[in-house]
Amino acid sequence: MTYGLLAFLVVASSVSPSTFTANAFPTSFAIIPDLWSRQSNSTDPATSSLCTNPPRDQCNFYADCLETQYSCGPTGYPIGFGQHFCETFDASRPELSSKGQAWLADTMECLQQALVPEATSTDGVTCDSLRKEAFASHGPCYVQGGLCTLPPSDWVSIVGIVGLKELFDSKEAFLATLSAGEGCLKAYLFFLKDAVF
Numbered sequence: 001m002t003y004g005l006l007a008f009l010v011v012a013s014s015v016s017p018s019t020f021t022a023n024a025f026p027t028s029f030a031i032i033p034d035l036w037s038r039q040s041n042s043t044d045p046a047t048s049s050l051c052t053n054p055p056r057d058q059c060n061f062y063a064d065c066l067e068t069q070y071s072c073g074p075t076g077y078p079i080g081f082g083q084h085f086c087e088t089f090d091a092s093r094p095e096l097s098s099k100g101q102a103w104l105a106d107t108m109e110c111l112q113q114a115l116v117p118e119a120t121s122t123d124g125v126t127c128d129s130l131r132k133e134a135f136a137s138h139g140p141c142y143v144q145g146g147l148c149t150l151p152p153s154d155w156v157s158i159v160g161i162v163g164l165k166e167l168f169d170s171k172e173a174f175l176a177t178l179s180a181g182e183g184c185l186k187a188y189l190f191f192l193k194d195a196v197f
Helices: 002-013 027-041 061-070 077-091 098-114 116-120 127-144 152-162 171-180 185-192
Strands: none
Touching: 061 077, 061 116, 061 127, 077 098, 077 127, 077 152, 098 116, 098 127, 098 152, 152 185
């Protein structure tokens, strides 16, 4: 709101009262209403429904909630990892079976829900602690979403889409999560292969 008002005052002060019409404003100021509406419609991540209950099958939670709160930059977790891989997975949805696509939607939702506390409160949270918390949720969300029950063709697609090294802090953490998951023996053996890591 401040930017729109300031620009209006600057332009208005340079226009004589007799020419004070909508046509008196240069077209370069056409963005002022847009800036004003964005400013006045901005929401507090702590109370925004996007941040307290991220919509299913959407990736804007990372930019609009986490990046807005922490400003970790283009290589930080919210933009450089969370949003990047959310969009990469979403664009690759057709490469997965119908069961794989359901797993993808469930996993995307789980990963975002796991970070709602960080999106709605900044108490003691840093970009580094946010990254650690996010990575800690990856394995459990993948298994909870049904990774271990997917057909091997989906496992191959998932590895091809992003590569597992990119998604987990360490091989050991991921394998520990898989080994704890019910029905994960086949998946565990598949991902254990050195070629994957």
